[in-house]
Amino acid sequence: MLETVILTIAKIIIFFAVLMFFVAYGTYAERKVAGGIQDRIGPLHCGPFGLLQPLADGLKLFFKEDITVAKSDKPTYYIAPILAVVPAILVIAVIPVDENIMITDLNIALLYFLAVSSLSVYAIMLGGWAGNSKYPLLGGLRSASQFISYELVLGLSIVCVAMLVGSFSLRDVVLYQKDMWMVFKQPIAFICYMIAAIAELNRAPFDLPEAESELVGGYHTEYSSMKFAMFFLGEYANMVVSSAIATCLFLGGWYAPFSILPFIPGFIWFLIKTFLIFFFMLWIRWTYPRVRFDQLMGMSWKVLMPVVLLNILVTGFIVTFGR
Amino acid sequence: MREVYWPLILVAILAFGFGIGTIVISKLVGPKRPDPSKLSPYECGVEPVGDARKPFFIHYYMIALLFLVFDIEVIFLYPWALKFKEMGSFAFWEMAVFIVIFLGIFLYAYVKGVLEWE
Numbered sequence: 184m185l186e187t188v189i190l191t192i193a194k195i196i197i198f199f200a201v202l203m204f205f206v207a208y209g210t211y212a213e214r215k216v217a218g219g220i221q222d223r224i225g226p227l228h229c230g231p232f233g234l235l236q237p238l239a240d241g242l243k244l245f246f247k248e249d250i251t252v253a254k255s256d257k258p259t260y261y262i263a264p265i266l267a268v269v270p271a272i273l274v275i276a277v278i279p280v281d282e283n284i285m286i287t288d289l290n291i292a293l294l295y296f297l298a299v300s301s302l303s304v305y306a307i308m309l310g311g312w313a314g315n316s317k318y319p320l321l322g323g324l325r326s327a328s329q330f331i332s333y334e335l336v337l338g339l340s341i342v343c344v345a346m347l348v349g350s351f352s353l354r355d356v357v358l359y360q361k362d363m364w365m366v367f368k369q370p371i372a373f374i375c376y377m378i379a380a381i382a383e384l385n386r387a388p389f390d391l392p393e394a395e396s397e398l399v400g401g402y403h404t405e406y407s408s409m410k411f412a413m414f415f416l417g418e419y420a421n422m423v424v425s426s427a428i429a430t431c432l433f434l435g436g437w438y439a440p441f442s443i444l445p446f447i448p449g450f451i452w453f454l455i456k457t458f459l460i461f462f463f464m465l466w467i468r469w470t471y472p473r474v475r476f477d478q479l480m481g482m483s484w485k486v487l488m489p490v491v492l493l494n495i496l497v498t499g500f501i502v503t504f505g506r
Numbered sequence: 507m508r509e510v511y512w513p514l515i516l517v518a519i520l521a522f523g524f525g526i527g528t529i530v531i532s533k534l535v536g537p538k539r540p541d542p543s544k545l546s547p548y549e550c551g552v553e554p555v556g557d558a559r560k561p562f563f564i565h566y567y568m569i570a571l572l573f574l575v576f577d578i579e580v581i582f583l584y585p586w587a588l589k590f591k592e593m594g595s596f597a598f599w600e601m602a603v604f605i606v607i608f609l610g611i612f613l614y615a616y617v618k619g620v621l622e623w624e
Contacts, residue, residue: 248538
């Protein structure tokens with residue numbers, strides 16, 4: 184028993200360290216990719232190729248003055264940044280990196296993921312409300328309605344996967360994809376999942392809650408120092424986690440594509456796939472302009488919702504009568 | 507490691523510990539030089555007018571209501587998705603009726619103009 188506890192604690196620490204590494208170098212990758220796409224160089228001066236930039240940023244933010252806005256609502260003002268990072272860290276408990284490398288194999292992992300990830304809306308809404316300032320309030324309201332609209336699409340696209348697998352355990356979901364990845368069986372669900380995931384993360388082209396040109400900085404305008412950094416940490420951690428979940432659900436988790444290069448261990452494949460989806464999100468951000476708010480809401484309610492519901496019906500029909 | 511729930515508690519302790527710890531440490535090591543204009547809400551450098559506790563557009567509320575209805579319906583799909591293979595065509599037709607009702611509610615909201623955004 185004691186051995187299991189120690190092993191689990193060690194796993195949690197390693198998973199957490201890997202997540203934080205991805206988050207730190209996610210910010211670096213974002214700036215390098217942005218630089219590349221805009222024909223610039225990006226961070227260059229801290230260490231070789233600017234590789235120490237994330238460390239320098241982190242330290243700088245630690246030593247900045249922590250302002251508490253005078254008329255703010257103190258408890259919510261402090262809770263919001265904490266809630267911004269907590270959901271992403273909670274999700275690492277159920278991510279299977281390899282067939283036997285995971286913190287715990289819950290039989291309700293998908294439900295757990297949905298329940299925990301939907302908590303992050305509180306961070307944005309409370310953060311926008313607590314500062315007692317108008318721009319963050321508008322950003323928070325927009326974000327909440329955007330988040331809950333795309334939450335439905337996300338939930339429904341996961342139903343499509345669960346229908347074929349017949350289990351909510353992420354490990355079972357990946358094992359099911361040994362011969363054929365889910366993305367080939369459920370391409371519509373994959374597209375819907377990716378759009379919903381990017382929209383939930385408030386990333387461009389869906390970054391209306393923090394539209395710089397109209398709302399200053401959005402929901403975190405009133406935050407400074409590490410509290411400000413927590414929102415960014417949360418955003419990148421959520422990006423990493425939803426890329427990892429997308430890898431498990433649709434891209435065959437730790438399985439090598441078409442069984443090539445079988446000597447590369449599974450978790451390496453997993454990390455490569457996660458990074459590719461992460462890169463895809465960066466690529467989209469620096470390629471497309473921001474959509475309008477009515478287009479954004481219309482997209483989720485009028486297009487994605489009916490499409491994914493019909494996808495569920497068709498999947499059910501094929502599974503029931505196709506044999 | 508099947509159906510082991512206690513690691514979740516450890517992860518939760520780590521997550522909250524990390525969040526709270528980071529904020530407390532930065533509070534301790536950062537400088538403190540408060541100033542009335544620094545502590546006022548930021549409104550592009552202009553003196554803030556009034557308070558942010560104002561009524562907001564009712565449409566946000568309608569979207570929240572719709573979300574509540576639809577989210578409950580989505581949750582009903584989950585147990586079905588898990589077991590419908592073993593229950594044969596009856597389960598499929600039953601869920602088809604449910605989804606048609608779901609789309610009916612959706613159509614009602616659409617016709618009523620809740621999904622339009624001005």
